[in-house]
């Protein structure tokens with residue numbers, strides 16, 4: 001089992017890579033709810049149907065990028081320091097309303113994230129045409145019918161990944177370039193509030209493949225059947 005040094009800035013317990021092997025992967029369907037759907041209308045499925053499946057990857061993202069840099073920047077070679085670079089001010093609070101430097105723009109579409117083999121990979125290479133030496137931000141909202149303490153985030157990335165939940169950094173990986181796969185890293189003790197929770201991801205690519213994976217479970221690795229909000233920029237006053 002490969003073990004990675006994981007960096008936490010929030011005092012969380014981060015376990016090693018490759019802990020979980022949960023079978024095939026897949027895609028969330030889009031358009032399940034609209035922003036006007038009452039939370040009371042959202043129900044968990046029966047407990048015996050909450051096994052984590054390939055249907056539980058978060059795929060409905062707003063993307064902001066690519067923020068490119070040179071091959072010799074950030075010390076060259078593995079360029080780990082790029083993961084710490086704040087390419088947008090207040091990166092933890094990105095929500096689709098911020099104005100990026102031209103020609104960078106927000107992109108919203110679930111379809112372009114579908115990989116050819118149908119797994120839960122967010123295929124940044126497809127969106128950005130195999131750009132190397134670049135960073136992207138991805139923002140998603142997941143809706144919980146009630147507060148969930150001790151939730152877990154399962155992520156994978158090619159190459160480096162930072163994750164914020166409701167404005168708090170919960171995970172950062174920048175050890176070495178790697179090939180992305182589902183569930184490479186486990187992030188524990190995530191608190192999800194009732195209603196929409198905003199997840200911000202920064203994924204940095206050095207060279208070659210560029211992608212990430214993200215899904216949520218409860219403390220027992222049962223799927224949290226969160227509902228995505230359509231990936232559209234926030235209106236004024238939204239989080």
Ligand SMILES: [Ca+2]
Nearest residue numbers: 159207208209
């Ligand atoms: Ca790469």
